[in-house]
Amino acid sequence: MGNGLSDAIIGMREDEVLQIATRMLDGGTDPMEIISLCRGAMEVIGGGFEAGEYFLPDLIMSGEILSRIAEMVKPRIGEEAATLKLGKVLIGTVAGDIHDIGKNIVVFMLDAGGFDVHDLGVDVSPQAFVDRISELEPDIVGLSCLLTIAYEAMRKTVQAIVDAGLRDKVRIMVGGGTVDEQVRGYVGADGFGADAVAAVSLAKGWMGR
Ligand code: B12
Numbered sequence: 001m002g003n004g005l006s007d008a009i010i011g012m013r014e015d016e017v018l019q020i021a022t023r024m025l026d027g028g029t030d031p032m033e034i035i036s037l038c039r040g041a042m043e044v045i046g047g048g049f050e051a052g053e054y055f056l057p058d059l060i061m062s063g064e065i066l067s068r069i070a071e072m073v074k075p076r077i078g079e080e081a082a083t084l085k086l087g088k089v090l091i092g093t094v095a096g097d098i099h100d101i102g103k104n105i106v107v108f109m110l111d112a113g114g115f116d117v118h119d120l121g122v123d124v125s126p127q128a129f130v131d132r133i134s135e136l137e138p139d140i141v142g143l144s145c146l147l148t149i150a151y152e153a154m155r156k157t158v159q160a161i162v163d164a165g166l167r168d169k170v171r172i173m174v175g176g177g178t179v180d181e182q183v184r185g186y187v188g189a190d191g192f193g194a195d196a197v198a199a200v201s202l203a204k205g206w207m208g209r
Contacts, residue, residue, distance in 0.1 A: 009066075012058065014068070045058065067101060089138055090129070090133060093144045095156075097144075102176050102177070134166065138170060139207065140207075142173050154179075159188070174193075175192060
């Protein structure tokens with residue numbers, strides 16, 4: 001059934017995608033397996049976009065399909081979640097970038113993993129991060145970014161946190177698309193997570209769990 005789900009996502013057959021995902025969840029498939037299949041399918045679509053086989057409306061369509069699956073999967077992960085709050089996380093997609101599918105997965109995985117998560121949404125300015133950090137006093141700040149050109153916004157966000165005198169009060173994690181260890185170093189963050197599971201382990205590690 002897994003391949004059926006990937007094929008339906010790649011084929012942009014939304015109704016079929018939702019039917020297969022529902023059947024998989026009802027049949028006891030691990031929600032994480034569904035997320036992993038989505039990620040694989042999005043990689044195929046991304047590759048097709050680069051090769052000129054898919055176009056922008058296809059990206060928008062696939063984004064919507066993935067958000068629908070995320071909505072469907074979230075309560076199932078939540079069911080297994082502990083109610084204990086391990087720490088506060090403030091997260092957002094940096095300025096100039098509106099990709100949020102991956103960030104949303106990270107949000108619900110952290111939430112399900114026992115964190116109190118506050119999501120600033122997309123295209124978040126460095127100042128908006130700083131303002132919210134002052135109000136909320138989170139333990140961890142997560143920056144998501146899928147566009148290479150937005151690495152600079154990530155770096156400026158970290159710098160704004162430094163300038164506001166808040167850098168030693170938070171741990172900063174980065175992720176999304178092609179972000180890697182080298183980008184983490186460039187922007188001055190404390191940790192990089194390749195996926196939502198890595199984000200949760202990083203956060204738990206920082207909170208001494
Ligand atoms: C869907 C999509 C869109 C949708 C976004 C819908 C939405 N609501 O997010 C739309 C159509 C809007 C879009 C627009 C654009 N896109 Co686009 N898009 C994609 C696509 C196909 C999939 C991204 C995705 O959702 N992946 C699935 C998720 C689950 O993966 P993920 O985001 O990496 O997240 C995981 C991890 O990275 C990690 N993670 C994510 N965030 C965080 C944060 C933290 C703190 C941590 C620890 C971990 C973490 O955990 C997640 C879950 O495991 C990618 C191609 C690809 N293969 O990635 C292109 C891609 C990212 N887009 C691209 C481009 C160029 C654009 C546009 C500029 C196109 C244009 N010409 O206008 C615009 C940019 C608009 C803007 N200002 O942001 C390029 C970027 C190239 C680059 N290197 O800069 C890509 C790579 C396509 C390509 N191959 O060219 N896009």
